[in-house]
Amino acid sequence: MYNMNSAKKIIRTWIAGVRFYIAISIALITLEVLWLSETLYGGGSLATIRLEESYGWLSIGFLSVALLIGPTLTVFKRLPGRRQLFEARRLIGIGAAWFALLHSLITYIAQFKSVNPLDLPLTYQRAFLVGLFALIILLALAATSFNRAFRAMGIWWFRLHRLVYVAAALVVVHVALIGVHAKTAPVLAAFGSVGLLIIGGHLYRNQSRKLAKPIQKEVL
């Protein structure tokens, strides 16, 4: 009875919260990309390549949005829907890990037929290793992005979640090493602009936190 009530409560909280809609969107995007690649490229190896590429870019997109939410909340103090944006961040991060996992599995199993990585050219070996580290970090962050993990881990939660910057840097190296589209001018421009926005936003946020601390002490 107790379990039934608490399960109902959890479901009600999810439905009321923005995270429920983001979870539904992630599931729909996953299916839509699968359907589009099959329909546009008619199965076969090109469909597989477009599928893994799309999931790779979706992962980067979700990661970028998750990284931009913190600075946005710092800069726009009166932004409507601040609470929803804050709540959404965790699930957007989980979305980034989900699409990275799909990208990696499809690439390795369907495109590379589970090849021994040591048989690949050196650039691919390096790119796979860097991608694997990024994937492990993203999965670890997703697995610990729940209230229970947050409470249980204490300071280690913040330490672990700071690794998101390492993951982002590893993804940039991975894409620079073997990304095909990443080397085209429009993608480089978009990638560079979003990267600068994220770095600038986080530097600004850290600076305003440092400035806010002494002021708080004076007020207290």
Ligand code: HEM
């Ligand atoms: C074990 C982990 C990984 C493996 C084996 C892997 C494999 C690959 C391969 C073979 C490519 C080149 C394919 C192509 O251009 O069609 C590629 C490109 C790419 N990867 Fe990964 N990857 C891994 C992890 C990741 C992660 C964690 C992310 C994102 C968070 C990511 C995002 C991308 C993107 C955006 C591209 C560029 C696709 C393009 O140029 O259109 N990869 N990856």
